[in-house]
Amino acid sequence: MSDAPSQITEPARTGSSEFDRDTAVRTRESGVHEALLSPGWAIGKALNGGYLLAVLGRALRQALPHPDPFTITAHYLTATVAGPATIRTSMARSGRTVSTASAGLFQTDDRGREIERIRVLATYGDLGALRDDVRTSAKPPAMPPREQCFRATDHPDGDAAVPEMGRRLDLRLDPDTCGWALGAxxxxxxIRAWLELADGRAPDPLSLLMAVDALPPTGFDLGLTGWVPTVELTVHVRARPAPGPLRVAITTRNLAGGYLEEDAEVWDSADRLVAQSRQLARA
Structure with a gap:
């Protein structure tokens, strides 16, 4: 296909937060959006799946009549790299309380061929309109205070051990879950951690799409080495988070056949469970 994205100029990337600039999208026409994906969210050469989901989530926000992702499922087809991308959205249904749409993220390769990188199906609504009625057995993860947790730069190898994305985050790892960094x-x-954006931007529903995939993979705590690419990721956003640091806890119970699942919970500063996710990843 010849519908390659034009270069996005700087005005489309303006904003007070690096996260907002790097997830910015511009609507070219109905159902077609342009993005300039930032190398600042890379893990090695490929871009982080949670960051990419936030970019797609922003495009869907522009395309749909409702502001907030309730549930969003992404299938990662090929590795996405920094640079121009086109996002195409298609409305499936628009109702009074929720709307549903699909989206695909495309990039053009060196031969001029358009390649679909990610396919998404999402339902959006208004989190602010939900009833304030919580009945839950879920509890926030037990973690030490932030000042007693490890920064990524506390790794024995220092900054050399921090992936590019880690420089955009203020990530404080629970010492009880990062023995893998010392070979144990x-x-x-x-894995559990406190999480904020490094520039202090307050969390919101779009940044929660990134937060569920922001920690080192649980495979590290199972003795694996190397990063764990996501095959599929489903996120449920349950509430708009209160300002302040998030607590993220991820677990896996089954590594088999070269694949593992990761379950994530994200809690806000008001002790509310604001997001949940499950992903299937290659070990």
Whole structure:
């Protein structure tokens, strides 16, 4: 296809937060959006799946009559790299309280061929219109205070061990779940951390799409080395988060056949469960 994105100029990338600039999209025409994907959210050469989901989530927000993602499922078809991208959205249904649409993220390769990188199906609504009625057995993860947790730069290898995306985050790892960094994984398949954006931007529903995939993979705590590419990721956004740091807990219970699942919970500063996710990843 010849519908390659034009270069996005700087005005489309303006904003007070690096996250907002790097997830910016511009509507070219109905159902067609342009993005300039930032290398600042890379893990190695490929871009982080949560960051990419936030870019798609922003395009869907522009395309739909409702502001907030309720549930969004992404299938990662090929690795996405920094640079121009086109996002195409298609409305499936628009109702009074929720609307549903699909989206695809495309890039053009060196031969001029358009390649679909990610396919998404999402339902949006208005989190602010939900009833304030919570009945839950879920509890926030037990973690030390932030000042007693490890920054990524506390790794024995220093900054050299921090992926590019880690420089955009203020990530504080629970010492009980980062023995893998010292060559002593617990083999429980658990990682917990405090999480904020490094520039202090307050969390919102779009940044929660990134937060569920922001921690080191649980495979590290099972003794694996190397990053774990996502095959499929489903996120449920349950509430708009209160300002302040998030607590993220991820677990895996089953690594088999070269694949593992990761379950994530994201809690806000008001002790409310604001997002949940499950992903299937290659080990």
């Amino acid at each position: 994984p617990s083999m429980r398949g658990e």
